[in-house]
C-alpha cells in the first residue's frame with residue numbers, strides 16, 4: 001500500500017501490523033479514532049510472529065484469567081468472520097496430553113471444569129478407540145477442550161487489516177519507525193516521514209526492545225527462533241480432517257522440557273504441523289543467520305516424540321518453516337502504559353500463545369490508548385511485575 005505524507009495529528013499511531021497491532025488499530029477505527037498503522041515490511045510478510053496459515057485457539061489454560069479472556073475472544077472472532085465474510089475458525093477440539101500428576105496439566109483441567117467449558121476426561125481405552133494414531137505411556141492421561149480448533153492466521157491478519165482500512169484507518173507498510181519523541185503529542189519518525197499523534201501503541205513483536213531504547217526502557221524479553229515443522233502421514237488423512245483429528249498439546253511428554261503441540265493436517269495435504277514450544281535466542285533482524293553455537297536440537301526432540309507418540313507419522317520433518325516468539329520470564333503478556341509516558345502503550349511478550357487472544361488484546365490496547373481503564377484484570381500484564389528485571393534510563 002502506498003505511503004502518503006501525513007501532516008495533521010492522528011488520534012493514535014500503532015507501530016507494527018502483526019495480529020496484535022492490527023487488532024488494536026481495528027478497534028480504534030471502530031471507535032472513530034483517526035489511526036495510522038505503521039509496518040516496516042511490505043505486507044504480507046513472513047518475518048515476524050503472525051505469519052503462517054494456522055494457529056490453535058482454545059479455552060484450555062492453566063491460568064483462569066486466560067480462560068475467561070478467551071470466553072470474550074470467541075464472539076469477537078465470530079464478529080470478524082461476519083464482517084469480513086471469511087471463514088477464520090475450524091472447530092477440531094484440542095487433545096491435551098500429559099503425566100496425570102503434572103501440575104500444569106491438572107490446573108488446566110480444573111480451569112476448564114470451573115469455567116464450565118465443554119470438556120471430557122478420556123480413559124486409555126477411549127483414547128485408543130477415538131485416536132488410534134496417538135500412543136500414551138503408562139501414567140499419562142488426556143482430556144479434550146471441545147471448544148478448541150484452528151484459526152486461519154494469514155486470512156485473519158488480512159481480514160482485520162482490510163476492515164481497519166474499511167473503517168477509515170490508514171496503513172503505511174514498507175515504512176520503518178526509526179525514532180519516537182514522547183510528549184503530549186508524540187512525534188514518530190519513519191524512513192519516509194514524520195507523524196504526530198495524541199497516543200502511541202507499540203506492538204513491535206520481536207523488535208520491541210529495539211524501539212523501546214529511544215524511550216529509555218528495556219523490557220525482560222527474549223526473542224526465540226521457532227522451527228515450524230510439518231510431518232508426513234504414513235497413511236494419507238490419518239491425522240487430518242477425514243479422521244476428525246484434533247489439535248493437540250502435550251505437557252512435558254517424552255521427557256521434553258517444553259510443550260509439544262500439533263494441528264491436524266490441513267494447509268499442506270498429507271502433512272501435519274508438529275512443533276516444539278521453544279527455540280534458540282536470535283536477533284530478529286538476523287533470524288536465519290547460521291548459528292555459531294549448536295542449536296536447541298528441537299528436531300531430534302520432535303522426531304523421538306513422534307516415533308513414540310504419533311507412530312503414523314514419518315519421523316523426519318518434510319517441511320521446516322520459521323517464525324519467532326518473544327517471551328517474558330513468566331510467559332504472560334505485557335499490556336501496559338510506559339512507566340514515564342502515560343500516552344505510550346506497549347503490547348509485547350506474547351510468548352508463543354497470543355494469536356487466539358488478539359481480539360481482546362487489541363481491545364485492551366485500544367482502551368489504554370484512549371485513556372480508559374480496561375474492563376479486565378490487568379495485574380498479570382503489568383510491567384512493574386518485573387520490578388528489578390527491566391532497565392529504565394529515565
Ligand SMILES: Cc1cc2nc3c(=O)[nH]c(=O)nc-3n(C[C@H](O)[C@H](O)[C@H](O)COP(=O)(O)OP(=O)(O)OC[C@H]3O[C@@H](n4cnc5c(N)ncnc54)[C@H](O)[C@@H]3O)c2cc1C
Nearest residue numbers: 016018020040048049050056177205323350352354355356
Ligand atoms: C510458530 C508459532 C506458532 C504459534 N502458535 C500459536 C497458536 O497456536 N496459538 C496462539 O494463540 N498463538 C500462537 N503463536 C503466537 C502468536 O502467533 C503471536 O503471539 C502473535 O502473532 C504475536 O503478534 P505480534 O503482533 O505481537 O507480533 P508480530 O507478528 O511479530 O508483529 C510485530 C510487527 O511489528 C513490525 N515492526 C517491528 N518493528 C517495527 C518498526 N520499527 N517500524 C515498523 N514496524 C515494525 C514487524 O515488522 C511486525 O510486522 C505462535 C507463534 C509462532 C511463531
Ligand SMILES: O=C(O)[C@@H]1CCCC=N1
Nearest residue numbers: 056249259261277352353
Ligand atoms: O497457543 C497455543 O495454543 C499454541 C499451543 C501451545 C503452545 C503455543 N502455541
